[in-house]
Amino acid sequence: MQRVPTIAGTSIERLDVDGLVRLTVKIGSQSTPESSRLLTSDVFQVVSFLAEAESFELDRAVLIDVQVPTLADPAMRAESAAFLAACKALVHAWVREQQGRTCTVNMLISLVTQEESRTRSLEYFADECGRFSHGSVIDLRETA
Amino acid sequence: MSSILVTGATGGIGSAIVSELRSAGHDVLTQDVRASEQFAPDIVGDLLDPEVIAEIATLAEQHDISAVVAGHGIAGSAAFSQTDQALTERLMRINTVSVIELFNALEERLVRVGGTFVAISSQAGLVSEANLGVYSASKFALVGWAEEVVENSPVNLRLLCPGATDTPLLVASLQGAADARGVSYDVVLAERNASTPVGRLGRTAELARATRWLVELEEPKLVIAPVTGGEVLH
Numbered sequence: 001m002q003r004v005p006t007i008a009g010t011s012i013e014r015l016d017v018d019g020l021v022r023l024t025v026k027i028g029s030q031s032t033p034e035s036s037r038l039l040t041s042d043v044f045q046v047v048s049f050l051a052e053a054e055s056f057e058l059d060r061a062v063l064i065d066v067q068v069p070t071l072a073d074p075a076m077r078a079e080s081a082a083f084l085a086a087c088k089a090l091v092h093a094w095v096r097e098q099q100g101r102t103c104t105v106n107m108l109i110s111l112v113t114q115e116e117s118r119t120r121s122l123e124y125f126a127d128e129c130g131r132f133s134h135g136s137v138i139d140l141r142e143t144a
Numbered sequence: 145m146s147s148i149l150v151t152g153a154t155g156g157i158g159s160a161i162v163s164e165l166r167s168a169g170h171d172v173l174t175q176d177v178r179a180s181e182q183f184a185p186d187i188v189g190d191l192l193d194p195e196v197i198a199e200i201a202t203l204a205e206q207h208d209i210s211a212v213v214a215g216h217g218i219a220g221s222a223a224f225s226q227t228d229q230a231l232t233e234r235l236m237r238i239n240t241v242s243v244i245e246l247f248n249a250l251e252e253r254l255v256r257v258g259g260t261f262v263a264i265s266s267q268a269g270l271v272s273e274a275n276l277g278v279y280s281a282s283k284f285a286l287v288g289w290a291e292e293v294v295e296n297s298p299v300n301l302r303l304l305c306p307g308a309t310d311t312p313l314l315v316a317s318l319q320g321a322a323d324a325r326g327v328s329y330d331v332v333l334a335e336r337n338a339s340t341p342v343g344r345l346g347r348t349a350e351l352a353r354a355t356r357w358l359v360e361l362e363e364p365k366l367v368i369a370p371v372t373g374g375e376v377l378h
Binding site: 003004035036039040041043044047048050051054074075077078079080081082083084085086087088089090091092093094096097099 | 194223224225227229232233236237240241244245248268269271272273274275276277278280281282283284285286287288289291292293295296297
């Protein structure tokens with residue numbers, strides 16, 4: 001039996017810019033017949049990053065920045081949606097676990113093409129006045 | 145007469161679901177990774193094995209399956225700092241990926257017969273909990289996946305999101321927590337009960353009845369059903 005294609009080519013990169021520690025996850029648009037990496041090893045990379053964030057200084061802001069491609073395949077869109085929901089759960093669990101003892105963590109979801117809105121959002125989360133946002137999951141796609 | 149496939153059928157909740165469905169007159173095909181002392185499932189095999197999924201797809205045709213209850217899953221708690229790759233991948237593969245792969249393997253059949261797919265999520269799939277980060281992620285993922293699938297698939301999707309339920313798994317978990325704190329099981333149980341507005345754990349029979357309701361419900365396309373004693377409001 002042939003397996004339904006899953007997402008391949010996701011890139012995950014950590015960037016420290018202007019006080020904002022950002023984990024940028026660019027969900028891949030390629031497909032593979034293999035079992036989902038996005039929902040296993042890629043989820044672990046987010047877990048690992050959040051575990052590391054426990055040791056960050058209190059004045060740091062952390063952002064999980066997930067960029068979603070346009071996916072034609074419905075099964076891959078559903079896999080992508082599952083990943084976004086998993087990341088949201090991780091951010092919320094992290095906030096509950098830390099109880100304010102560490103830096104702020106938020107999550108930004110955008111389409112790959114929403115560069116300008118993403119840049120403005122990154123500026124907000126890097127800003128000192130963005131620090132009251134904690135555990136927020138902002139989905140820019142809703143207003144795209 | 146069409147049948148209902150139940151995975152994780154020997155577990156505390158799974159076995160109650162099988163009993164409930166059979167009591168209501170449904171023909172039930174059962175799967176689990178192993179047989180229990182009380183119960184030998186029709187299919188014994190690991191859903192992480194593509195050959196087992198393929199076998200289920202074949203049996204689904206032979207047994208005229210019209211509904212699936214994905215009742216399998218595992219628990220797993222750890223703080224982020226204690227969560228390793230093996231635990232993460234195991235929780236995500238069993239609780240999420242195998243459910244999606246089971247759906248994908250049976251979707252064509254379920255579309256053909258106007259069928260229903262019920263997945264057992266958790267209240268942790270609606271509200272994340274401390275020290276349950278990856279477990280919550282694995283259950284949230286099912287909700288996110290279902291909300292997207294329903295946009296394209298005519299299969300009826302139902303997610304049952306149980307709260308703390310009186311199963312051997314939970315009793316062992318509470319006992320472990322009691323041992324770690326040096327208090328009695330009854331103390332931990334009383335604290336757990338106090339956190340739930342109805343003041344007690346859920347019963348497997350209650351979840352089994354909720355599952356039958358969801359299986360038999362003909363509309364709408366997507367139902368997300370918290371059964372949590374009021375602990376999680378959704």
